[in-house]
Amino acid sequence: xxxxxxxxxxxxxxxxxxxxxxxxxxxxxxxxxxxxxxxxxxxxxxxxxxxxxxxxxxxxxxxxxxxxxxxxxxxxxxxxxxxxxxxxxxxxxxxxxxxxxxxxxxxxxxxxxxxxxxxxxxxxxxxxxxxxxxxxxxxxxxxxxxxxxxxxxxxxxxxxxxxxxxxxxxxxxxxxxxxxxxxxxxxxxxxxxxxxxxxxxxx
Amino acid sequence: xxxxxxxxxxxxxxxxxxxxxxxxxxxxxxxxxxxxxxxxxxxxxxxxxxxxxxxxxxxxxxxxxxxxxxxxxxxxxxxxxxxxxxxxxxxxxxxxxxxxxxxxxxxxxxxxxxxxxxxxxxxxxxxxxxxxxxxxxxxxxxxxxxxxxxxxxxxxxxxxxxxxxxxxxxxxxxxxxxxxxxxxxxxxxxxxxxxxxx
Numbered sequence: 001x002x003x004x005x006x007x008x009x010x011x012x013x014x015x016x017x018x019x020x021x022x023x024x025x026x027x028x029x030x031x032x033x034x035x036x037x038x039x040x041x042x043x044x045x046x047x048x049x050x051x052x053x054x055x056x057x058x059x060x061x062x063x064x065x066x067x068x069x070x071x072x073x074x075x076x077x078x079x080x081x082x083x084x085x086x087x088x089x090x091x092x093x094x095x096x097x098x099x100x101x102x103x104x105x106x107x108x109x110x111x112x113x114x115x116x117x118x119x120x121x122x123x124x125x126x127x128x129x130x131x132x133x134x135x136x137x138x139x140x141x142x143x144x145x146x147x148x149x150x151x152x153x154x155x156x157x158x159x160x161x162x163x164x165x166x167x168x169x170x171x172x173x174x175x176x177x178x179x180x181x182x183x184x185x186x187x188x189x190x191x192x193x194x195x196x197x198x199x200x201x202x203x
Numbered sequence: 204x205x206x207x208x209x210x211x212x213x214x215x216x217x218x219x220x221x222x223x224x225x226x227x228x229x230x231x232x233x234x235x236x237x238x239x240x241x242x243x244x245x246x247x248x249x250x251x252x253x254x255x256x257x258x259x260x261x262x263x264x265x266x267x268x269x270x271x272x273x274x275x276x277x278x279x280x281x282x283x284x285x286x287x288x289x290x291x292x293x294x295x296x297x298x299x300x301x302x303x304x305x306x307x308x309x310x311x312x313x314x315x316x317x318x319x320x321x322x323x324x325x326x327x328x329x330x331x332x333x334x335x336x337x338x339x340x341x342x343x344x345x346x347x348x349x350x351x352x353x354x355x356x357x358x359x360x361x362x363x364x365x366x367x368x369x370x371x372x373x374x375x376x377x378x379x380x381x382x383x384x385x386x387x388x389x390x391x392x393x394x395x396x397x398x399x400x401x
Contacts, residue, residue: 135238135334135348136267136269136293136334136381136383137238137267137293137295137334137336137379137381138238138239138266138267139235139236139237139238139336140235140236140238141233141234141235141346142233142234142235142236143233144231144232144233144234146229146230146231148230
C-alpha cells in the first residue's frame with residue numbers, strides 16, 4: 001500500500017507543478033482548444049485474447065483514468081479497469097501506464113489522434129471469509145477472514161492508437177484501440193470508449 | 204513551449220514507481236480453539252501403555268469418545284469392544300502431563316472380526332488412524348496434527364500392529380493422542396492395549 005500512496009503522491013506533485021504561462025494556455029492551433037494539463041475520466045473496454053492458454057473470451061471492463069499532459073507533444077495516462085466476469089472470487093482488474101504522443105490534430109485542435117505505448121499489469125482485490133474446521137477431538141482450527149489487494153509489476157506491453165474528440169468546454173470523448181502482449185491476456189486486442197474531463201476546461 | 208528538467212524528473216519518478224508491484228494485506232494468523240480436555244485419573248508417565256481395564260477406560264469414558272464403545276473384562280484382561288465397527292468411532296487418550304517426548308508412533312493390540320455374513324467381495328480391512336497433538340507445530344504455519352494409520356486385517360487372536368506415520372517425521376512431542384476411524388464393514392473390533400511407541 002505504501003507504494004500505491006507513493007504513486008498517488010507522485011501524480012499529485014506532477015499535477016500541481018506550476019506551469020509556464022505559455023504552457024498553461026498553449027493552444028493546439030491557436031484557435032478553440034487549449035491543452036488541459038490534467039484530465040480525469042473513465043472508460044469502458046473489451047479485451048479479446050487472440051492467443052492465450054485459455055479459451056479466448058471477450059472480457060469486459062471499466063474504470064477510471066487520469067491523464068497528465070506534461071507537454072503538448074506528450075501525455076502520461078494512468079488507468080485502472082475492473083474486469084469481469086471471472087471465475088474466481090473477488091475483483092480482478094488491469095492497470096496501465098502509457099505515454100501518449102499526438103500524431104495528428106484537426107485544424108481547430110478538437111480532434112487528436114495519438115500513438116500510445118505503455119505497460120500493463122494485473123491487479124486483484126479478494127475477500128476471503130473465515131473458515132473453521134472442527135477436528136475429531138473437538139478442537140477447531142480457525143483461519144480468520146481477510147482481504148487482499150495485490151498488483152503485480154507491469155508485465156505486458158501495450159501499443160496502439162488513441163483518439164480524443166473535444167465535445168464541450170469541459171468534456172471530451174475518447175477511444176483506444178491497442179494490442180497487448182504479455183501476461184495480461186497473452187496476445188490480445190483492447191478496445192475502449194470513454195469520456196474525459198479537462199481540469200480548467202478545453203476551451 | 205518550455206520543457207523544464209523537473210518535468211522529466213517527475214515523469215521518471217512516476218514511471219519508476221509504477222513499475223513495482225505491491226500487495227496490501229496482512230493475513231491474520233490461524234489459531235486453534237482447544238477441544239475438551241481429558242484429565243487422567245492415573246499418573247501419565249513412560250512407558251505410556253494403557254492395558255488394564257482402568258487404563259483403557261480413560262480412552263472410552265470422556266466427552267470426546269464416540270461410537271458404540273464398551274469395556275469388557277476386568278483388571279489386566281480388560282479391553283475395549285466396538286460392536287458396531289461400521290460406524291465412525293473415536294477413542295481419546297488422556298492429557299499427558301508432562302507431555303510425552305520422543306514419540307514415534309502408536310501400537311495397538313487388537314482383534315478384528317468382520318461379520319461372517321458379509322459377501323465374499325466385501326472389504327474386510329478396517330482403517331484406523333491415530334492423531335497426535337504435538338506441543339509445537341509440525342511445520343511453520345501448519346496447524347495439522349500428526350497422524351499415523353494402518354489397515355487392520357481380520358484377526359481372531361490378539362495381534363499387535365504399529366501404525367505407520369503419515370505426514371510427520373518422528374520423533375515428536377505429544378500432549379495427547381486419539382484414535383479415529385470412519386468405520387468399516389460390519390464386524391466387531393476389540394482393543395486390548397494401546398501404547399505410544401518411543
